[in-house]
Amino acid sequence: MKKILISLLLLVLLLGGIVSCKKKENKKEEIPEGNKMTSVLNAELDAVNTLYQYAADHQIENPWEALEAIVPILKTAEGVTDVTMYDNSSIVISLSSGLKCALNLQYEDVNGISKTRGGTSQSGQSLKRADQSTGPVSIKNKNILFYSPPFNDFYSSNEFSTLSDLATKSSTGATFTTVLGANCKPSSIRRFADYGLVMMSTHGFTYGFMCGMLNFDELYADSVKPNGVMTVVNRAARTEGELKQIIESVNEPGTYELLVDNRLLFAINISVKIGADYSKWYKQIKRITQHSCILVATSKYIESLPGFDNTVILANNCFSGASNSGLRDENGFLAIRDAMLMKSPGAYFGWVLSGNKSRAVENTDAMKAEKQFVTNMLYKLDTTGRASYDDAGQDLLKARASVNLAFTGENCALTLFGQENIWFGCGGPFTDPRDGNVYKTVCINNKQWMAENLRYNVPGSHVFNDNNALLPTYGRLYSVAQIMNGAQASDAVPSGVQGICPKGWHVPSGGEYDSMIMSVGGFSAGNKLKSIDLWTLPLGTNETGFNLLPAGSHSDKFGSVESGQFSYLRSSSTATGGSVDIGMYTYTFRSTDGVIKKIYFSVDKADGPWFMSCRCAKDY
Numbered sequence: 124m125k126k127i128l129i130s131l132l133l134l135v136l137l138l139g140g141i142v143s144c145k146k147k148e149n150k151k152e153e154i155p156e157g158n159k160m161t162s163v164l165n166a167e168l169d170a171v172n173t174l175y176q177y178a179a180d181h182q183i184e185n186p187w188e189a190l191e192a193i194v195p196i197l198k199t200a201e202g203v204t205d206v207t208m209y210d211n212s213s214i215v216i217s218l219s220s221g222l223k224c225a226l227n228l229q230y231e232d233v234n235g236i237s238k239t240r241g242g243t244s245q246s247g248q249s250l251k252r253a254d255q256s257t258g259p260v261s262i263k264n265k266n267i268l269f270y271s272p273p274f275n276d277f278y279s280s281n282e283f284s285t286l287s288d289l290a291t292k293s294s295t296g297a298t299f300t301t302v303l304g305a306n307c308k309p310s311s312i313r314r315f316a317d318y319g320l321v322m323m324s325t326h327g328f329t330y331g332f333m334c335g336m337l338n339f340d341e342l343y344a345d346s347v348k349p350n351g352v353m354t355v356v357n358r359a360a361r362t363e364g365e366l367k368q369i370i371e372s373v374n375e376p377g378t379y380e381l382l383v384d385n386r387l388l389f390a391i392n393i394s395v396k397i398g399a400d401y402s403k404w405y406k407q408i409k410r411i412t413q414h415s416c417i418l419v420a421t422s423k424y425i426e427s428l429p430g431f432d433n434t435v436i437l438a439n440n441c442f443s444g445a446s447n448s449g450l451r452d453e454n455g456f457l458a459i460r461d462a463m464l465m466k467s468p469g470a471y472f473g474w475v476l477s478g479n480k481s482r483a484v485e486n487t488d489a490m491k492a493e494k495q496f497v498t499n500m501l502y503k504l505d506t507t508g509r510a511s512y513d514d515a516g517q518d519l520l521k522a523r524a525s526v527n528l529a530f531t532g533e534n535c536a537l538t539l540f541g542q543e544n545i546w547f548g549c550g551g552p553f554t555d556p557r558d559g560n561v562y563k564t565v566c567i568n569n570k571q572w573m574a575e576n577l578r579y580n581v582p583g584s585h586v587f588n589d590n591n592a593l594l595p596t597y598g599r600l601y602s603v604a605q606i607m608n609g610a611q612a613s614d615a616v617p618s619g620v621q622g623i624c625p626k627g628w629h630v631p632s633g634g635e636y637d638s639m640i641m642s643v644g645g646f647s648a649g650n651k652l653k654s655i656d657l658w659t660l661p662l663g664t665n666e667t668g669f670n671l672l673p674a675g676s677h678s679d680k681f682g683s684v685e686s687g688q689f690s691y692l693r694s695s696s697t698a699t700g701g702s703v704d705i706g707m708y709t710y711t712f713r714s715t716d717g718v719i720k721k722i723y724f725s726v727d728k729a730d731g732p733w734f735m736s737c738r739c740a741k742d743y
Contacts, residue, residue: 160363160366160367160370160379160382160383160389164342164366167389167391169200170197170216170226171391173193173196173197173200174189174190174193174226177189177192177193177196190213190214190226191208194206194208194214197214197216203216203217204217205217207453213226214226215454217453237273237276237277237326237486238485238486238525239441239483239484239485239486239525261545261546261547261548261549262319262320262433262435262469262545262546262547263319263433264317264318264319264433264434265295265296265297265298265319265547266297266298266300266317266318266319266320267290267297267298267299267300267318267319267320267321267322268300268301268302268314268315268317268318268320268321268322269286269287269290269299269300269301269302269303269322269324270302270307270311270312270315270321270322270323270324270325271301271302271303271304271307271323271324271325272303272304272307272325272326272333272334272335272336272417273304273325273326273333273417274303274304274324275304276326277324277486277489277490278490282490285494286490286493286494286497287299287301289494289497289498289501290497290501292664292666293501293502293547293666293668295501295504295547295548295549295668296566297319297320297501297547300318304336305335305336305373307334307335307336308334308335308374308375308378309334309335309374309375309377309378309381309387309418309420309424310375310377311334312334312420312424312425312428313428313429315431315434315436316429316430316431316432316433316434318434319433319434319435319547320434320435320436320437320500320547321434321435321436321437322437322439322493322496322497323436323437323438323439323440323443324439324440324489324493325440326417326440326441327438327440327441327442327443327459328419328441328442328459329442329445329456329458329459329481330421330422330452330454330456330457330458330459331388331419331420331421331422331424331425331456331459332419332420332438332440332443332459333390333417333418333419333420334387334418334419334420334424335374335378335417335418336373336374336416336417336418337369337370337373337374337389337416337417337418338369338373338416341369341373342366342369342416366379367379370382374418378418381424382418384423385421385423385455386420386421386423386424386427387418387419387420387421387424388418388419388421389416389418389419390416390417390418390419391416391417392416392417421456422456422457422458422459422461422462423455423456425459425462425463425465425466426457426462426465428466429466430466430467431463431466431467431468431469432467432468432469433468433469434468434469435468435469435470435471435472435507435545436463436468436470436471436472437472437493437496438459438460438463438471438472438473438474439472439474439489439492439493440474440489441474441481441482441483441484442458442459442474442481442482442483443459443460443472443473443474443481444460444473444474444475444476444481444535444538445458445459445460445473445480445481446458446460446461446481447461448461449461459473460473460481460540464540464541468541469507469541469542469545470507470539470540470541470542470543470545471539471540471541472496472510472511472537472538472539472540473537473538473540474489474522474535474536474537474538475535475536475537475538476524476533476534476535476536481535482524482525482533482535483524483525484522484523484524484525484535485522485523485524485525488521488522488523489522491520492511492520492521492522492537495513495514495520496510496511496520496537498514498655499511499512500546500547501547501668502655502665502666502668502670503665503670504546504547504548504563504565504574504668504670505546506543506544506545506546506552507539507541507542507543507544507545507546508539508543508544510539511536511537511538511539514656519536519537519538520536520537521534521535521536521537522534522535522537523535548563548564548565548574548668549564549565549566549571552564553573553625553628555579555625556625556626557579557625558578558579558580560578560579562574562575562577563575563670564741565667565668565669565670567639567642567643567667567668567669568638568639568642568643570635570639570740570741570743571740571741571743572631572639572669572738572739572740572741573628573738573739573740574668574669574670575598575670576597576598576599576672576674576736576737576738577598577599577601577623577624577736577737577738577739578594578595578598578599579599579623579625580599581601581605581623583602583605584599584600584601584602584605584734585599585600585677585683585734586599586600587600587674587675587677587683587686588682588683588686589683596657596672597672597674597686597736598672598674598736598737599736599737600674600675600676600677600683600734600735600736601623601693601734601735601736601737602732602733602734603693603707603732604732605623605734606622606623606630606693606737607620607622607623607630607695608621608622608623610622610630610695612695612696612697612707613632613695613696614632614633614634614695614696615632615634616632616634616635616638617629617631617632617635617740617742617743618630618631618632618634618635618694618695618696620632620695622695623737624737624739625739627741627742628739628740628741628742629695629739629740629742630693630694630695630737630739630740631694631695631738631739631740632694632695632696633694633695633696633708633721634696635694635740636692636694636710636721637721640652640710640719643666643667646718646719646720646721647717647718647719648717648719649712649716649717649718649719650662650663650664650716650717651663651664651665651666651667651669651717652665652667652669652671652712652719653665653669653671653673653690653712653717654670654671654672657672657673657687658673658687658688658714659673659687659688659714659715660714660715662714662715662716662717671690671692671712672690673685673686673687673688673689673690673712673714674686674690674691674736675687675688675689675690675691676689676691676733676734676735677733677734677735678731678732678733678734679731679732680731687714688713688714689711689712689713689714690711690712690736691709691710691711691712691724691735691736692709692710692712692735692736692737692738693707693709693735693736693737694707694708694709694710695707696708697723707723707724708721708722708723708724709721709722709723709724709735710722
């Protein structure tokens with residue numbers, strides 16, 4: 124069974140009024156300046172009770188049908204000037220007093236886990252892929268913020284532990300801070316600029332997103348009518364001063380003024396347990412939970428904040444890619460993407476529907492995308508231009524778009540707006556001036572290493588199976604002579620052997636490899652250095668970002684062998700001193716386990732030279 128969460132989002136504008144759903148002449152009532160929030164609460168109660176009573180009287184089986192059915196009734200209610208329907212799951216009520224309120228349908232399963240990350244309407248125009256930028260830029264601020272006001276709506280403890288572990292075990296040196304549940308305040312958004320990467324996981328709307336909570340029991344009381352239909356009533360009369368004290372004691376000073384100024388919206392979420400046939404959903408409400416009152420940060424609040432310069436923002440919530448080309452809607456709000464981009468983040472990722480619109484996205488898909496995004500940014504060391512692609516690097520990450528409880532058959536894509544050249548790598552990607560090849564790099568034990576196999580073409584080197592399509596992935600395979608390029612063997616740290624490497628880089632010695640390996644856990648910790656894919660047995664975790672690939676080896680006699688199973692990295696060291704003619708120490712990794720073997724490979728003259736991979740280390 125599932126639950127439907129009906130979010131009543133009340134827009135508090137500068138003009139106030141007391142609204143009742145009793146039919147009478149539309150007459151604007153002057154509300155004392157000090158009673159704005161009191162009138163807000165009363166108006167909310169009328170709207171809630173009207174919805175459920177009408178559904179019960181008319182036996183409306185589907186909640187979204189009931190919502191649509193009450194539109195003409197609400198249009199004739201006291202103080203109502205208009206009601207706008209967005210799809211069949213969201214309405215906005217305009218009041219003669221200047222107030223506006225919105226009702227949005229959201230979904231949860233029986234365990235309280237949200238089906239989507241927001242409402243289910245659609246919006247947006249002129250959504251564009253980010254322009255290409257040049258010159259890779261390393262994120263100087265390695266602090267990551269995971270921000271999730273409705274944390275318990277989305278994650279089980281195990282699911283979040285998996286994400287947290289993934290974010291904290293990378294080699295980028297990033298710190299991982301969580302701000303969850305009731306700890307989320309409006310001011311938390313202001314501090315986004317203090318982080319290099321912000322991962323938002325919240326309920327989203329076209330004009331904003333959930334940013335905090337209030338205490339329902341302090342504001343309302345509830346009861347059930349004899350026929351089982353939910354009725355919400357005031358616990359007691361509240362003065363405006365009392366309401367302000369309640370709001371700010373649960374949240375933070377200044378929240379009341381932000382509500383009155385319409386930068387924040389007050390919302391009530393009503394949890395409804397429904398059966399497979401949805402019948403009698405309106406009778407199955409027991410009570411509104413303590414945390415059903417939420418705050419929504421609108422585009423107006425975002426506009427009032429300082430800039431997010433240099434911060435990468437993953438907005439993993441519904442409608443996060445919604446745009447209206449910078450135009451305001453009838454309520455004076457910008458679409459959320461337009462507002463966020465006004466703050467000039469380094470990069471902004473939002474969910475975009477084909478056809479330049481945005482929809483609600485399935486929570487399970489959003490969680491998968493979150494993990495892949497972290498993997499791409501912190502383990503594969505992709506730039507922002509590649510961070511929102513799937514594991515194969517072929518397509519943008521997708522999430523199913525839904526309306527009510529049904530998948531529409533369409534997908535939203537996690538789309539980048541902003542710079543494509545930002546990354547978490549150490550020192551930034553390196554371009555080999557000899558041929559223009561660009562290499563990811565990684566810092567391990569305070570030393571900079573290439574995070575890809577060398578691809579520099581020297582006569583006689585090989586690509587696995589001589590298939591050039593594999594070159595970008597696996598690099599080239601070289602003989603000892605090609606790697607050393609006439610230099611003598613060295614076990615010094617650093618080796619001092621430029622060999623085949625670009626200027627400013629060198630072939631690592633056995634001592635350098637030994638030191639690096641011990642720093643990550645020793646010769647049984649090979650899986651930390653291996654890539655997470657392409658191995659026959661995918662045991663690699665790539666926690667270090669070294670991203671070692673199973674390129675195998677090649678000989679003129681046997682051809683290419685062991686791709687997917689083994690990786691061999693040559694060092695500059697030999698057991699016999701200066702001569703490299705008889706063999707070199709080679710570091711061997713295999714698919715079946717995490718053991719690293721340091722093997723002295725001799726040169727068998729009958730077989731001819733063996734060609735293996737080469738990684739270069741930065742001079743220091």
